Amino acid sequence: MFSNLEFFLIEALRSFRRGALMSLVAIATISVSLVIFGLFLLLVINLGNIVGTVSSRMDIAAYVEKDISLEEAGELQLKLGKLPGVEKVEFISKTEAWRNFKQEFGTKLELDDIMTSNPLPHTFSVKVRTPDLLPAVAKQVSNFQLIDEVRYSGKFIDQIRTLVDAVRLGGAALVVLISFATLLIVVNTIRLTVLARETDISIMKLVGATDTFIKWPFIIEGVILGVLGGLVSFIVLKFSYDAIILRVAAALPFLPLVADQRLLAVIHLVMIVGGTALGMLGAYISVSRVLKSEV
């Protein structure tokens, strides 16, 4: 088997070269579908990321009515920060809250004239890691003696959570669907190139070639088509995505786009490896089919 590897490789390269136009058309098709796949993947990942970030901004407000010292507040803040699932705790003193309130409504209402004392409580703003932790964390926060009341916008959070779940689920479904579509397109493209050589295959069988012997060069050729298609799509996607995040970062700095180089590297790898695997698979399936239908 392996003594033939060199020969198979040469064979594959030759048929690739001699059927240049078909090969180019096939590579173009494969690249295009992989680029779409990659774009979709990045889109879904970014959507998930955006929704995730938005939802992580949801926080719990914990009110303390008793007048506490800054020391007590700091201590409590530390304790709250150590609760599992909590990302960040902010302290807004009642004075600060009152200032904010006055800033919101104040200019037109002579509040200080009406009210002699600040009616608002101290507030701890507790950020949790994921929105589904909100109820549990809220419960724990309310167990602290000093805390009088705990609030979070339950209904809104529920909606956001459902939305996040939906985007994640829909995204996953989309990725599965597009993966499948890409698979179909790549496999079909390669199948078309193999079908075009049915006659060759039947001649090879007639002069005593085993199925395995016929298969290998086709599979290697499929791999070559897949690798090249994958590489082209990788290059296109890398440069266009880099351009996109640059532009988006400039225009919409508040949008949290994924620019984690390691994640992107993984995606690019997936595309190249995927292209290769699909090329191989496509060739394998097609040539096996043709072989079976031949004498």
Add this chain to the structure above:
Amino acid sequence: MFSNLEFFLIEALRSFRRGALMSLVAIATISVSLVIFGLFLLLVINLGNIVGTVSSRMDIAAYVEKDISLEEAGELQLKLGKLPGVEKVEFISKTEAWRNFKQEFGTKLELDDIMTSNPLPHTFSVKVRTPDLLPAVAKQVSNFQLIDEVRYSGKFIDQIRTLVDAVRLGGAALVVLISFATLLIVVNTIRLTVLARETDISIMKLVGATDTFIKWPFIIEGVILGVLGGLVSFIVLKFSYDAIILRVAAALPFLPLVADQRLLAVIHLVMIVGGTALGMLGAYISVSRVLKSEV
């Protein structure tokens, strides 16, 4: 030319039937890429719609400090509603606003004990048609004598507006890109089926067929492949989208998905017509190429 139409049609159907496997593979590829195209289109349209709706929920708050009668309020509401760009005007009386406020902060603050009178103003909540109209409308609203102050969350709105623009632009770019990709895939797929019949074409030329005569059956066959691919993708897309909106409507009732039957019909039409046109184009390009390269 047209006396031959029947013949060409028969020819096309025949070669379609006799190259059944290749035709099926081609149709599958075309359908798949059209389905992706359609999904993308629907995704982009829905994203645009969602962002649009979210942003249309942004409103202008116009405060009236003077105590006005219900009559006056109604009159003003009517006038505001007639401003260009305004979609809806809501009136929140100071009593109502105070009640809302107390509901938000009230349980823990004995507000009524502290404050003898309601410190809040009457509010008109003005919804505009598109977020970019906000500044202009706000200015006009502030021109009314009774209105003391006008507010809208400028920075947030600016962000939203940029986001909406970005989604629309990005969506349009994506749609263009995916259209192009679909075009490439469909055209290439058909090209592969034509390339597989180069020998046939050269024989036809040798027995005296004109280029036009050779072209037509291929073009008709391309149209058939395109139509069938378009139809399959239409059916797949229609049923899956219907299923999706049903589920989404149940799970995320607040998400404004596009279910406008006329718009959907247009999209489906685009897919079938697009498939057909691409099939024709693909066949035309490929067969012309092959013809030129032959003797």
Add this chain to the structure above:
Amino acid sequence: MIELVNVSKSFSNGVDVLFNISLNIGKEEFVFIVGPSGAGKTTMMKLLYREEMPSSGKVIVDRVNVAELDYKQVPYLRRNIGVVFQDYKLLPKRTVLENVAFALRVTGAPRSTIRRKVMQALELVGMLRRVNAFPDELSGGEKQRACIARAIVNNPPILLADEPTGNLDPTTSWDIIQLLDKINRRNTTVLVATHNKSIVDSMKRRVVALENGRIVRDQLLGGYGV
């Protein structure tokens, strides 16, 4: 009808095939082209219906210099030249009937006459039995006869037959040659490239012998050998 003037042909990959060929064939003639394998017989015929272009010299068919013909005119030239290709060139996905009919269809002939003429031609070559078979289902000789039927179905003024009896038994071969002879008598110029010595010898027609791309003999009432 056919005139070659100082025609040479080299293929793009540097193979020289024909050297300075000059030949004049009248409308009523029946000419055998003989010569060893690879002498250039097929290439010479290809020049006439412009499957190949001459490297130099003039190829005149029916008073027209084929090499200078407008691309658009080539199909009409080819309709006037029936060709029995050495390798048949049948369309693989069409039946015998369809293959033969194709040569008439391209001319825009009405459907009714097509069927009649096709059946006539197939009868002449003894292929009525296999009209609905595909080329893959034919024996070598049957393919050859289908190809002959296609070449004559159109009653072209010129008929080129490249080794038309290579896969036929002597009896059928003889029938085919008689047929070509009959066609020739109906005012068709006929060129036959062949290795069939007995046929050439017994027909006693003009013989043009090629060797290594040169005409080495041009003899009225000739035989296969010298």
Add this chain to the structure above:
Amino acid sequence: MIELVNVSKSFSNGVDVLFNISLNIGKEEFVFIVGPSGAGKTTMMKLLYREEMPSSGKVIVDRVNVAELDYKQVPYLRRNIGVVFQDYKLLPKRTVLENVAFALRVTGAPRSTIRRKVMQALELVGMLRRVNAFPDELSGGEKQRACIARAIVNNPPILLADEPTGNLDPTTSWDIIQLLDKINRRNTTVLVATHNKSIVDSMKRRVVALENGRIVRDQLLGGYGV
């Protein structure tokens, strides 16, 4: 070496081609198969290397019933049978050299012996001049000779030649037949289907005549006709 016992063959579309053929060919024999076009010569040969399966009867090659052979074994059967196909069956995108080499490559022969044997075979058929040409660039006779070279390159114990001289001039034809004869003397069973009367007549070998799918004559030291 080869034994057919009551073999019949009908194609799936209902065409009956062979009727109750029985035939026994020894290891050292050289047999001509003759008969009119469409008689069933090619079909009979196809049964031997299992391109077709018999509808009934036994086809025994080298003591093995070919029809019952395991699918995996078919390539090995075919390596033992060199075939000159009537329609050549050269791989279009490979040169003459590569086409001939292919028949050796499938056997896993080492590279060095491949080149030597291929050049030898091509020399025997007089094709050294065109080793790097593609089939499209060959004349009819050259294709045929390339196909012959491929069939013999492997020194198979059985050689089937289906109309191996249909596109060759008498001299080359004669050379090829002498070559087949020489191969036969080196202990190879040779079957030649042919329409070439003069060759069959002058070789004086066993002749099997087919007509309409039946053996009508089986004669040692026979001629083409009766």
